Structures are given as C-alpha cells and as structure tokens.
Amino acid sequence: MTEPAAMPRTTPQQLDHPLRYEMVNELHARPSPRLVVPCTAVYLAFKEPRDAANRDRSVDIAHLAELVMRHGAPAPQDDAGHYAAQLGRHELRWESHTxxxxxxxxxxxxPHRPFDPALAEMFPADWQARAPGRRVAAAMVHVATMPDDPDAITPLLSSWFATDGLVAVQVLDGTAVVATDFRIDPAGWMRFAVFAAPDLGAGRLGRVVQRLLELETYRAMSMLALPRVRALNATMNTLETRLTALVERLGDDTRPAETVLHELLTLSLKLESAATQHGFRFGATRAYEAIVHDRIASLREKRFQGRQTLNEFMVRRFLPAMRTVQxxxxxxDAMVDRAARAGELLRTRVDVQRSGQNQALLERMDRRADLQLRLQHTVEGLSVVAISYYAVGLLGYAVYPLAESAGIERSILIAALTPLVVLTVWLGMRRVRAKLHDAAGDRAGHGDL
Structure with missing residues (x-):
C-alpha cells in the first residue's frame, strides 16, 4: 500500500490577503512620542494654499531631507508617509497628511525661559521660508512638573497667557493640567502649557502632548473653510435673488419659456460649479471638526480653578464658525435643488406649449389635407370631363362612317356615345386612384415593420 503524497506546506503569508500586513503596520506607523518631564515640543504644519490634496509630495520629501541632512540624519525614503530621527538633542517626527x-x-x-523662540532652533527660519507650503499651525508646548500646590500654577498662567480666553483644565483624571489661550504670540507661536504629575508615564504624557498638537492642527484646518464660506455667501446672495425672480416668473406667459429656461440653465451651471469647487472643503471641514471633538473627549478634561474648559471654549468660539460653514x-445644496426643481417645472411648461403647438400644427395639416383632397376630387372631375370630351370626339370620327352608312345622324351618335365614354373614363380614373391608395398603404406597412 502506497503512502499518500505529502501536501505542500503553506506559509501564513500565502494564506493572508496581500494587504493584511500593510494594513496592520499602518496602525503602528505613527506611535505617540515618549516624553519625560521637563521637556519642550515645537510643532509646525505646512499646507499649500491651493489644491493641497493633489500636491507633488516629492517636494515635501525634499524639504524634509534638507532639514535632516543638516544634522547628518539618514534621508527619508522617496515614498515615505512618516519619518522619525534624532537630530542632535532633538527628536524629530514628520508626518504627511492629505x-x-x-x-x-x-x-x-x-529651558532657560519657557516659550523662548530660540527653542525652535531645529527649524531654521530660512528653511521654513523655503517650505513648499505656508504655516497653517505653529505651536510650542512647555511641559513642566506639576507643583505640590496646584495654586502655584496660577501666577505662571497669568504671565504666559492672556486672561481673556484662557483655558485651563485637568486631564486624564487629574494627572496633568493643560493651559492655553489659543492666541499667537509676537514670535508667531501658539502656546500650550502642560503640568504633569510625577507618576504620569512617558507614554501617557506623549499622548497628551500629541493630542494637543492635533487639536490645534485640525482646529486650524477646519477654520480654513470660513473665509471661503464668507465669499461664497456673497455669491449665493446674488444667485438666490436671481433664482427667486426666475421662479416667480415661471407662470408669466408674456416671456418665452425658452428664454427663461436659458437663464435658468446659466444660473444652475453657476450653482453646480460652486458646489463642485467647495465640495471637498466642506467634506474636509466636517472630518476635521470631528477630530477636534474627538481629541477633546480623549483628554477627559475637568475644570481647573474655575477656568473655562476646552469644550466650553470651542462651543463659544469654534462651533459658531463650523455652524456657519454647515x-x-x-x-x-438647497439652492441647487431649487434650481433643479424650477428647471423641471419650466421644462414641463415648455413641453406643454410645444404639445399645443404640435396639436395646432396637426390641425392645420388636417385642414390642408382636406383641402387638397377636395381639390383632387375637383381636378378628377374636370379630368373626367376633359378626357371624355376628347374621347367622344375621337370615337365620333372613328365610328361616323359606320353611322353614316347606317343612316344615323352625327348628333344622335355623339349623344349616344357621350354617357358611355364618361362612365368608362370615370371607372378608369377610380380604378387608378384605388391602386395608388393600395400602393401607399403597402409602403406605410413596410415602414412600420
């Protein structure tokens, strides 16, 4: 008895979807930094002013390579979406987003002095000036040890931040205090202060700082829609006035429907163009706003010394802008729908008018056909008379010698031939007309097939 052939061994990679490892690795591609108190975080985000989602990302890689090569760090890969390296005493993390x-x-x-612009020495001004985009976010995070007496934080906050708009909250069950005023200082930086408890781990502290930086970045990105919406509102005010006037004149029979339809189509094209131009920004703004709220929720904030919370600040200052965009x-969208409905009503009106015109045209054609039929009958009658006249004359000449030998007068012969000739010609004309009608019916039947 022969032994069964050994089955080929299958490796796990052969069983997996070709993208499984790539998708899992993406979950770990951007780990939060591990920070130890005290430290400073300096953050920059660059965005091209126009069509940033379709930018040439190789330019971003080249700009990153210029920075890291100054410090002797390895160059990033050409298709890199994230990068991390040690630049002297600084730890760099770079990420490419949409x-x-x-x-x-x-x-x-x-640091010798909190929020000192010199702390950004790793990002030289000349290098920033050559960035492919412009700064949409620039922030400094000063991380210090939380004092034993939380009241000792108050004078520091008063000296670092503006009282109006100051936000100070406890996060992660009171293990850290976060403060900011969401203002840009004279050096161009937005300031965040984090006071961490000694028992707060490096991983948790890194996540707090990262969430603050993401909160500021996505807040700034979502606010980009507001200036565009203000300009769009001015355009919509003009278009809405024209659309309202057009809708009100839909029932005006004094204006040709084709003219009104052309005006409405022109207006609809402008509305569709505006919807296409702003569609991506609207969608991106909704996504960025959701991330802002998610980052605030993940901090699990609590009020600190009666100061306003991050959520309260966003409700008062940020949400109105987002509601304006929404x-x-x-x-x-409503104007596009109104224009579409008005177009359907106007096209219905045009179709009804054209149906009436077609009905009137058919009635005129029927009258013309009836007149042509009457004229045809008249012509046929005249033709019978004319043909009979000449036929009687010819037959008279043909049979006259016979009639003369028989003693029949010419007038009597003509009188006798006339009814017979007229009847014969009439029957012949009728037969010809019947054949013509049958031939026309056969052609129409073949056309239908």
Missing amino acids: EFVSYAGFTPGQ SAELRL
Whole structure:
C-alpha cells in the first residue's frame, strides 16, 4: 500500500490577503512620542494654499531631507508617509497628511525661559521660508512638573497667557493640567502649557502632548473653510435673488419659456460649479471638526480653578464658525435643488406649449389635407370631363362612317356615345386612384415593420 503524497506546506503569508500586513503596520506607523518631564515640543504644519490634496509630495520629501541632512540624519525614503530621527538633542517626527505635512520636535530638559523662540532652533527660519507650503499651525508646548500646590500654577498662567480666553483644565483624571489661550504670540507661536504629575508615564504624557498638537492642527484646518464660506455667501446672495425672480416668473406667459429656461440653465451651471469647487472643503471641514471633538473627549478634561474648559471654549468660539460653514453647505445644496426643481417645472411648461403647438400644427395639416383632397376630387372631375370630351370626339370620327352608312345622324351618335365614354373614363380614373391608395398603404406597412 502506497503512502499518500505529502501536501505542500503553506506559509501564513500565502494564506493572508496581500494587504493584511500593510494594513496592520499602518496602525503602528505613527506611535505617540515618549516624553519625560521637563521637556519642550515645537510643532509646525505646512499646507499649500491651493489644491493641497493633489500636491507633488516629492517636494515635501525634499524639504524634509534638507532639514535632516543638516544634522547628518539618514534621508527619508522617496515614498515615505512618516519619518522619525534624532537630530542632535532633538527628536524629530514628520508626518504627511492629505492636505498638510507636520514637523514635531521634542527637546528634553528645562529651558532657560519657557516659550523662548530660540527653542525652535531645529527649524531654521530660512528653511521654513523655503517650505513648499505656508504655516497653517505653529505651536510650542512647555511641559513642566506639576507643583505640590496646584495654586502655584496660577501666577505662571497669568504671565504666559492672556486672561481673556484662557483655558485651563485637568486631564486624564487629574494627572496633568493643560493651559492655553489659543492666541499667537509676537514670535508667531501658539502656546500650550502642560503640568504633569510625577507618576504620569512617558507614554501617557506623549499622548497628551500629541493630542494637543492635533487639536490645534485640525482646529486650524477646519477654520480654513470660513473665509471661503464668507465669499461664497456673497455669491449665493446674488444667485438666490436671481433664482427667486426666475421662479416667480415661471407662470408669466408674456416671456418665452425658452428664454427663461436659458437663464435658468446659466444660473444652475453657476450653482453646480460652486458646489463642485467647495465640495471637498466642506467634506474636509466636517472630518476635521470631528477630530477636534474627538481629541477633546480623549483628554477627559475637568475644570481647573474655575477656568473655562476646552469644550466650553470651542462651543463659544469654534462651533459658531463650523455652524456657519454647515449653514452655507446646506444653503448651497438647497439652492441647487431649487434650481433643479424650477428647471423641471419650466421644462414641463415648455413641453406643454410645444404639445399645443404640435396639436395646432396637426390641425392645420388636417385642414390642408382636406383641402387638397377636395381639390383632387375637383381636378378628377374636370379630368373626367376633359378626357371624355376628347374621347367622344375621337370615337365620333372613328365610328361616323359606320353611322353614316347606317343612316344615323352625327348628333344622335355623339349623344349616344357621350354617357358611355364618361362612365368608362370615370371607372378608369377610380380604378387608378384605388391602386395608388393600395400602393401607399403597402409602403406605410413596410415602414412600420
């Protein structure tokens, strides 16, 4: 008895979907930094002003390579979506996103002066000036040890931040205090302060700082829609006035429907163009706003010393802008729908008018056909008379010698021939007409087939 052939061994990679490992690795591609108190984080985000989602990403890679090669770090890969390296005493993390690229530098140790612009030395001004885009976010995070007496934080906050708009909250069950005023200082940086408890782990502290940086970035990205919406509202005000006037004149029979339809089509094209131009920005704004709220929720904030919370600040300062954007999007969609409905009504009116015109045309054609039939009958009658006249004359000449030998007068002969000739010609004309009608019916039947 022969032994069964050994089955080929299958490796796990052969069983897996070709994208399984890539998808799993993506979950771990951007780990949060591990930070130790005290330290400073310097953050930049660059975005091209126009069509950033379709930018040439190789330019971003080249800009990153210029920075890291100054410090002797390895160059990034040509298709890199994230990068991390040690640049001297600074830890660099770079990420490429749909519309922007971000640079985060983390420097351990206590700075000589919090929020000193010199702390951004790893991002030279000349290098920033050559960035393929423009700064959409620039932030500094000062991380210090939380004092034993939380009241000792108050004078520091008063000296670092503006009282109006100051946000100070406890996060992660009171293990850290976060403060900011969401203002840009004279050096162009937005300031965040984090006071961490000694028992707060490096991973948790890194996630707090990363969430603050993401909160600022996505807040800034979502706010980009507001200036565009203000310009769009001015355009919609003009278009809505024209659309309302057109809708009100839909029942005006004094204006040709084709003219009104042409005006409505022109207006609809402008509305569709506006919807296409702003569709991506509206969708991106909704996504960015959702991330902002998610980052705030993940901090699990609590009020600190009676100061307003991050959520309260966003409700008062951020949400109105987002509602303005949402309102503009809904208004634009409603105008597009109104124009489409008006176009359908107007096309119905045009179709009804054309149906009436076609009905009138058919009635005129029927009258013309009836007149032609009467004329045809008249012509046929005259033709019978004319043909009979000449036929009687010819037959008279033909049979006259016979009639003369028989003693029949010419007038009597003509009188006798006339009814017979007229009847014969009439029957012949009728037979010819019947054949013509049968031939026309056969052609129409073949056409239907």
